Amino acid sequence: MKFVDEARIKVDAGDGGNGCISFRREKYVPKGGPDGGDGGDGGSVYLIGDAALNTLADFRFQRAYRAEQGKKGMGAHCTGRSGEDLIVKVPVGTVVRDGNTGEEIGDVVKEGQQLLVAKGGFHGLGNARFKSSTNRTPYKSKPGTPGELRDLDLELNVLADVGLLGLPNAGKSTLITVVSNARPKVADYPFTTLHPNLGVVSPAPHQSFVIADIPGVIEGAAEGVGLGIQFLKHLSRTRLLLHLVDMAPLDGHDPAEDVRTIVNELGKFSQSREGSKLASRERWLVLNKLDILPEDEREARCDAVEAALSGSDAATVRVYRISAAQRDGTQALMYDILNYLEEHVRSVEDVEDDLEDE
Numbered sequence: 001m002k003f004v005d006e007a008r009i010k011v012d013a014g015d016g017g018n019g020c021i022s023f024r025r026e027k028y029v030p031k032g033g034p035d036g037g038d039g040g041d042g043g044s045v046y047l048i049g050d051a052a053l054n055t056l057a058d059f060r061f062q063r064a065y066r067a068e069q070g071k072k073g074m075g076a077h078c079t080g081r082s083g084e085d086l087i088v089k090v091p092v093g094t095v096v097r098d099g100n101t102g103e104e105i106g107d108v109v110k111e112g113q114q115l116l117v118a119k120g121g122f123h124g125l126g127n128a129r130f131k132s133s134t135n136r137t138p139y140k141s142k143p144g145t146p147g148e149l150r151d152l153d154l155e156l157n158v159l160a161d162v163g164l165l166g167l168p169n170a171g172k173s174t175l176i177t178v179v180s181n182a183r184p185k186v187a188d189y190p191f192t193t194l195h196p197n198l199g200v201v202s203p204a205p206h207q208s209f210v211i212a213d214i215p216g217v218i219e220g221a222a223e224g225v226g227l228g229i230q231f232l233k234h235l236s237r238t239r240l241l242l243h244l245v246d247m248a249p250l251d252g253h254d255p256a257e258d259v260r261t262i263v264n265e266l267g268k269f270s271q272s273r274e275g276s277k278l279a280s281r282e283r284w285l286v287l288n289k290l291d292i293l294p295e296d297e298r299e300a301r302c303d304a305v306e307a308a309l310s311g312s313d314a315a316t317v318r319v320y321r322i323s324a325a326q327r328d329g330t331q332a333l334m335y336d337i338l339n340y341l342e343e344h345v346r347s348v349e350d351v352e353d354d355l356e357d358e
Contacts, residue, residue, distance in 0.1 A: 007056040007153075008153050008154070011149075011150050013044050013149070015042045015069045015070065016042045016070045016145050018073070018142075018144050019039055019126040019142050019143070022035050022074070023075075024075075036073060036077075036141055037078040038080065040080035042121035042122075042147040043067030043147075044119050045067050046087050046116055046117065047090045047106075047115045047117055048108070048114050049090060049108040055091065056091065065088055067083055070083045070123055073124065077128060082123070099151030099152055105152070118150050120148075121144050123144050127140055155233070157234055161211070162337055163214065165244070165262060167245075170288060171325070172244050173197070173213055178325075180199025181200065197213045203334040207338055212234060214234055240281070241284070244288050246258065247293060247298075259309055284318040288323065290322065291328065320336075
């Protein structure tokens with residue numbers, strides 16, 4: 001199925017049922033009085049996280065969702081039935097925004113999490129509610145209120161611990177293939193990856209993390225060149241970025257210049273709402289495809305790239321040298337990532353404990 005990461009839908013909660021005007025009509029009861037019942041509440045619309053879904057493609061075919069209306073009240077103090085709530089399944093990681101204002105309504109980040117996106121109308125009141133000592137025969141009722149009607153923008157951000165970043169053909173798909181069970185398309189031409197791929201990496205028993213591979217970013221992506229930067233937002237939830245660099249580019253480009261290209265595009269992306277946190281995310285530089293270089297050139301080429309980038313990118317704190325195709329250095333890299341993520345989780349837990357103590 002085609003990967004879809006953005007969708008617009010319309011949700012319409014049910015209207016509340018109207019109240020009833022009725023008077024008791026019964027033999028031998030000459031003064032029965034009002035007995036009109038209330039209406040029922042309208043059904044609400046909820047979004048619920050479903051881990052079995054990994055794309056918003058289903059919303060291409062159905063864009064309107066409507067909950068059931070509340071039934072009107074009846075005589076003999078009978079209350080109308082409330083409308084059924086409508087539950088709409090969305091992938092875990094879906095951000096929901098108001099289509100008109102852009103305001104974020106909520107974020108579905110867990111399996112089974114429910115998010116109210118349209119509240120059902122309140123029930124109307126029957127004339128029995130308006131009976132008083134001075135008004136024994138009220139000919140008054142209240143209609144139910146309308147349910148909320150909203151346009152929603154859905155945006156899917158994949159949930160991963162680690163994100164792969166780099167130019168096309170940097171070896172991102174090859175790396176995720178050799179370290180996980182993911183099988184993205186791998187070929188010797190640019191843009192073989194057209195949508196994000198997720199893989200589970202298990203460096204040690206009962207210890208794993210999720211890694212995400214996104215399409216390559218090229219110079220000018222912020223202005224719409226290539227596939228643009230639309231997929232960079234999928235890395236906004238990651239805790240660590242791996243910046244892969246092709247150390248033996250076929251076109252003879254300077255690898256250090258390729259790194260600067262990605263850093264510049266991240267800087268432009270950071271000015272947007274989605275990229276505000278991504279540009280400052282910790283990044284590890286991974287010098288890849290060393291197996292293609294002659295052995296006597298590898299050390300000097302890597303040293304030159306590291307020296308050219310020294311101090312120019314504060315977010316890059318570690319540099320690794322690997323060959324993903326030959327699995328050289330990949331295992332050590334995955335172990336270091338696992339240790340980093342565990343330390344990151346512990347530090348977050350410590351901060352939360354300190355806040356609770358305060």
